[in-house]
Amino acid sequence: MLRICSLVDLPAGEALRVDEVSPPIAVFHTDDGEIFAIDDTCTHQEASLADGWLEGCEVECPLHASRFDLRTGQVDAPPARLGVRTHQVTVTEGEIYVTLSTDPPVLPPGVTA
């Protein structure tokens, strides 16, 4: 398990890019108080999803507005065609931890892990 940060350091509505792993992941704290972790890189073109628009359980890519479901990693709206990996989140004693997926990452053309 990878320790991300304290829960108090990631307020609701905010996202954090974690680039000490490759490919980087993004951890989101939704307005409803849930924490999700997905791969940070949009599968369409290189962009950080942590920089995107978080609304409900969806994040919209800051570049070309593809939408991903944080719960499943699936694409909800184009132009992306492929989903991102999701990672398991655990919150223990006010600390956020992530267990990285062992699936192969899905990265946009020209980007390697």
Place this chain on the structure above:
Amino acid sequence: MREPNSVTIVGASLAGHATAKALRRLGFRGAITMIGDENARPYDRPPLSKEYLAGACTEEELALEVKDEALDAQWLLGVRAVALDVAAMPDVPTHTVRLADGRSVTSDAVVIATGSKARRMPGAVSGVHTVRTLADAAALRSELAPDVRVAVIGAGFIGAEIASTISALGISVTMIEAAATPLAGPLGPEMGSVVAGLHARHGVRLLTGVPVAGLLGDDRVTGVLLDDGRKIPADVVVAGIGAVPAVDWLEGSGVELTPPEIGGGVVCDSVGATSARGIYAVGDCAAWFDDATGRHHRIEHWTDSRDRPAVLVAGMLGQPISAALRAPYFWSDQYGVTIQFAGRRHGDEDLTVEAGSPATDDLLVVYRRAGEPVAVLGMNQPKLFARWRKELSRPRGRRSAELQPLGTSSATP
């Protein structure tokens, strides 16, 4: 209103496809018929002036449909709709779409999503292109070679992206713009010149304030004749001179259109219903009532064509509308710079540089009217831009004039 049993969607591009997806997502189980005048299944158009033109992506990669989409629609592709017969008796709302090959489709509801078509240069000499469809982009691409000279007429976003793509292939490009400043319409003159400054810095020659008088050459184009008598030699000419809504097939249908001078789109309420019961419109061809401005407004932005269908379908099926419309938004990728703009600009705003500078291609500018932010422009500022865009999409009165903690420094450009 009674839920329809069958829906015909005229137009199989972004807005039409998103309509079909929204219908299934919201549980519609009736018949869906998709009519498209191109042979291709729904595809993404923005890459046509960029990656696809550069040969960096394939036709398959442009597909909008994803695996296991299960739209369960009947597809009539490669055939144009030529007329719409609106049901005579409103209580029996069965409408008929008539097709160019003589076939017709009847249904309880019709969604007009025929989009827009590129304005083309008068005269039909070869070597003159516009880029609207896959076939258009493929035709232009087939003419590109290192020793050709390309002239692009119109320095709007499509023209600018095409110039950027072609010049990156090592091909000489001249852009010709009738207005004194490119992009003055969408961005205003100050920011228009900033964004247009990218051309010069990347070796594209930009001629402004010079209308085009005509094309040179008999069978094949040899250049562009300017109003002031200058001749710009060119082996290939690309016209990026705007688009008009594809609504001529609605003539005689009784479906109301806005006057041509304000866009000529299909008049709709704020959820896409037209003046005729059971007939809806969405995408480039539709002029929805905009609650923010109090008038009908045709929007040609990609994101609106993608997002409005979900609102339309919720209204059609009598379901609550889950997401409010966001501030109008578009982007353009040129010379490795992502340009993003969101909001509604009238032309009387004060502009403030919130971050970056034009010299480093990382500008973020906020447009304020009476102190209230109404629009935002970003160049390679995706994170900050996303925050401002979200802020601008909040209902009026709940916006802050400054964005904390990111909106800190300010200076007048």
